[in-house]
Amino acid sequence: MTSDTRQPLLDAREVTVRFGGLTAVDAVSARFMPGELVGIIGPNGAGKTTFFNAISGVTRPTSGALSVQGRELAGKGPHRFAAHGLARTFQTPRTFGDMLVRDNIAFGLKFAGRRRREYLFWGDEVGVPWVLRTPDSILGLIGLSEQADLPAAAITPSQQRLLEIGMALATRPRMLLLDEVAAGLTENEVEEMARLIRRLRDELDLTVVWIEHAVTTLLRHVERVIVLHQGRKIADGTPAEVVKNAEVIEAYLGDEMGEAEEHSEEETTA
Ligand SMILES: Nc1ncnc2c1ncn2[C@@H]1O[C@H](COP(=O)(O)OP(=O)(O)OP(=O)(O)O)[C@@H](O)[C@H]1O
Numbered sequence: 001m002t003s004d005t006r007q008p009l010l011d012a013r014e015v016t017v018r019f020g021g022l023t024a025v026d027a028v029s030a031r032f033m034p035g036e037l038v039g040i041i042g043p044n045g046a047g048k049t050t051f052f053n054a055i056s057g058v059t060r061p062t063s064g065a066l067s068v069q070g071r072e073l074a075g076k077g078p079h080r081f082a083a084h085g086l087a088r089t090f091q092t093p094r095t096f097g098d099m100l101v102r103d104n105i106a107f108g109l110k111f112a113g114r115r116r117r118e119y120l121f122w123g124d125e126v127g128v129p130w131v132l133r134t135p136d137s138i139l140g141l142i143g144l145s146e147q148a149d150l151p152a153a154a155i156t157p158s159q160q161r162l163l164e165i166g167m168a169l170a171t172r173p174r175m176l177l178l179d180e181v182a183a184g185l186t187e188n189e190v191e192e193m194a195r196l197i198r199r200l201r202d203e204l205d206l207t208v209v210w211i212e213h214a215v216t217t218l219l220r221h222v223e224r225v226i227v228l229h230q231g232r233k234i235a236d237g238t239p240a241e242v243v244k245n246a247e248v249i250e251a252y253l254g255d256e257m258g259e260a261e262e263h264s265e266e267e268t269t270a
Pocket residue numbers: 019022023024042043044045046047048049050051
């Protein structure tokens with residue numbers, strides 16, 4: 001891999017999270033550069049969500065360092081991470097069911113509006129990309145315009161996931177952490193979701209980190225993938241590199257990886 005001398009948007013160094021005697025995340029280091037689309041995979045219980053929780057301030061790491069755009073944030077709460085441009089989704093969408101879809105987005109925008117001036121990445125309101133300015137423009141971006149006036153509880157599970165992404169975008173982040181946003185979706189919906197994620201990254205110049213169980217889909221859409229196993233990072237590279245990694249095959253073998261390899265070969269020969 002070529003070395004990148006720019007400042008990472010997020011730099012995790014030797015991050016460890018222990019729950020009693022269990023080490024859920026074991027000295028994981030990873031750098032996320034501006035504009036990158038990175039996947040995180042690993043078997044159940046590998047520590048993916050716990051790592052996400054650590055890098056978004058939801059869980060305080062037992063040890064290790066975390067800097068966001070050069071600012072040291074390990075030990076700070078989720079609001080500080082959000083104020084520095086991180087937004088995330090959760091495995092179970094956290095939308096407000098009684099509120100209208102549009103008002104759920106407005107709630108996120110209110111948070112962005114309260115952010116202290118020094119943390120405004122777009123300089124000022126005028127610099128905010130137009131697609132992130134109003135609830136309706138955000139709903140248009142994620143394809144939920146027609147559902148704007150429905151209570152959030154009335155929309156389908158796949159639309160709930162889109163809404164959660166919309167709420168995260170409303171905070172006008174620089175980095176978007178997606179935790180299994182394709183879980184429970186049909187194959188077509190998963191592909192649409194993947195296309196949306198790429199488009200958001202491209203149009204908004206976001207850094208996106210995406211955990212997903214649908215490994216084959218993930219590997220087709222990300223440029224880099226990190227593999228966790230028993231809390232440790234066992235691989236970090238392009239999808240083509242990772243699917244050939246002996247430790248990954250051993251730890252995470254399965255039809256999924258074989259299938260993914262076939263796809264990545266198809267793509268490189270296409
Ligand atoms: N709050 C907690 N208290 C105690 N143990 C926890 C807690 N959260 C996670 N764990 C444990 O930490 C380990 C890593 O869990 P984590 O949810 O991060 O894995 P994961 O890779 O996201 O798994 P999955 O793919 O099933 O979502 C597991 O053994 C889990 O049981």
